[in-house]
Amino acid sequence: MTASSLDPAVLASLIELADGDKSFLDELLATYLEQSVETIEALRIALEQSDMTTARREAHRLAGASLNIGATAAASLCRRIEDAALRRSEPEMQDCLIRLVVEVAAVRAESGARATPPAKS
Amino acid sequence: MQTEPTMIRRPAILVIDDDRTVHKLVEGALHHFNGTLFHAYDGAEGLRIAGELRPELVLTDALLPKLDGRELALRLKSDPSTRAIKVVVMTALYKGTRYRIEAINSFGVDEYIEKPVAPTRLRRLAEEAEAIALAVAS
Numbered sequence: 384m385t386a387s388s389l390d391p392a393v394l395a396s397l398i399e400l401a402d403g404d405k406s407f408l409d410e411l412l413a414t415y416l417e418q419s420v421e422t423i424e425a426l427r428i429a430l431e432q433s434d435m436t437t438a439r440r441e442a443h444r445l446a447g448a449s450l451n452i453g454a455t456a457a458a459s460l461c462r463r464i465e466d467a468a469l470r471r472s473e474p475e476m477q478d479c480l481i482r483l484v485v486e487v488a489a490v491r492a493e494s495g496a497r498a499t500p501p502a503k504s
Numbered sequence: 505m506q507t508e509p510t511m512i513r514r515p516a517i518l519v520i521d522d523d524r525t526v527h528k529l530v531e532g533a534l535h536h537f538n539g540t541l542f543h544a545y546d547g548a549e550g551l552r553i554a555g556e557l558r559p560e561l562v563l564t565d566a567l568l569p570k571l572d573g574r575e576l577a578l579r580l581k582s583d584p585s586t587r588a589i590k591v592v593v594m595t596a597l598y599k600g601t602r603y604r605i606e607a608i609n610s611f612g613v614d615e616y617i618e619k620p621v622a623p624t625r626l627r628r629l630a631e632e633a634e635a636i637a638l639a640v641a642s
Contacts, residue, residue: 400532400623411528418524443567447596448525451620 386456388489393453394497412494415452419445419487423480426464430476438468438476445483457486515539515637516559517630520550520576521594522569526619530563533623537630539637547571554580559589560640561633563626565619566595566607574611581612590614590636592629594621 394408401407422445429438446461460483467475516539519530527543534541542557544550547568554562554576562580564573571579577591593607596619607613617625 396623397529397532400529401535407532411525411532414524414528440567440569443597444523447619448523450596451523451525451529 388454388456388486388493390453390455397452409494409498412452412490412498415448415454416487416491416494418448419457419490423484423487426476426480426483430473430480433471433473435468435471439465442468452490454486454490457483457490460486512557513538513540514560514641515630515633516542516557517561517563517633518542518544518550518554518557518559520544520547520562520564520568520573522546522565526565526594529620529623530626533626534630539630539633545569547573547576551576551579554589555583555586558586559633560636561629562589562591563629564591564593566593567597574607574613577607577613578611590632592617594619596620 397408397411398405422441425441426438429435429441442461442464446458446465449455449458449461460479463479464476464483467473467479517530517534517537519527519541520543521527522545524545531541539560542553542559544553547564548570550562550564550568551571562577564576566573568576573593573595577593580586580589580591591613592615593611593613594617595603599618604616607616
């Protein structure tokens with residue numbers, strides 16, 4: 384069995400937050416995925432330029448966003464990038480970044496699988 | 505053109521965070537909120553909007569591009585025209601008691617809360633903003 388990339392308890396609390404409106408969760412996940420693409424690209428550039436300050440800031444933001452939607456594995460990888468950037472460990476950052484790309488792809492797949500179908504007109 | 509603060513439906517809450525999911529979550533938690541939500545994505549933009557609109561509540565991240573959230577609080581509290589704005593700093597980074605005490609004593613922050621912020625906490629803050637707006641109006 385494959386482990387879920389999104390914590391079901393967090394997803395349930397987000398649906399409850401919007402009084403059961405599942406489209407709110409769809410929009411939140413879409414916002415997260417759009418932002419994560421931008422952040423991963425910024426992390427790639429920061430790593431290429433050995434810009435550890437930007438790498439830490441970008442990883443920190445995506446860690447928080449990941450926790451907000453229950454993407455705990457992605458959050459954990461972001462935290463590792465933050466720590467590795469503090470130690471200037473570029474190989475570890477590179478390794479975590481590759482894993483992060485895979486993890487965000489898994490979040491995207493899971494989000495797509497659970498998305499609310501558009502209402503028929 | 506500067507917006508006239510009195511024309512805004514009160515209370516007004518300004519959310520400042522470079523993480524767009526936070527803005528979305530606040531919108532979700534406050535979907536019954538009867539005032540106006542404003543959004544800024546860095547500290548400098550937040551400071552400008554707060555100065556123009558004078559919201560009842562500023563809800564800001566600690567670590568922001570361009571201007572740190574605690575520095576933003578200090579600037580708002582140092583200016584007589586924005587001093588009354590309640591400033592709540594949200595943080596996932598500076599969690600120790602030392603940071604909390606420093607934020608309150610040195611930067612004039614009204615409240616210092618940990619991220620992720622519980623929806624119930626956000627709703628309570630919105631209620632407090634409503635109470636502030638009522639007190640100002642009466």
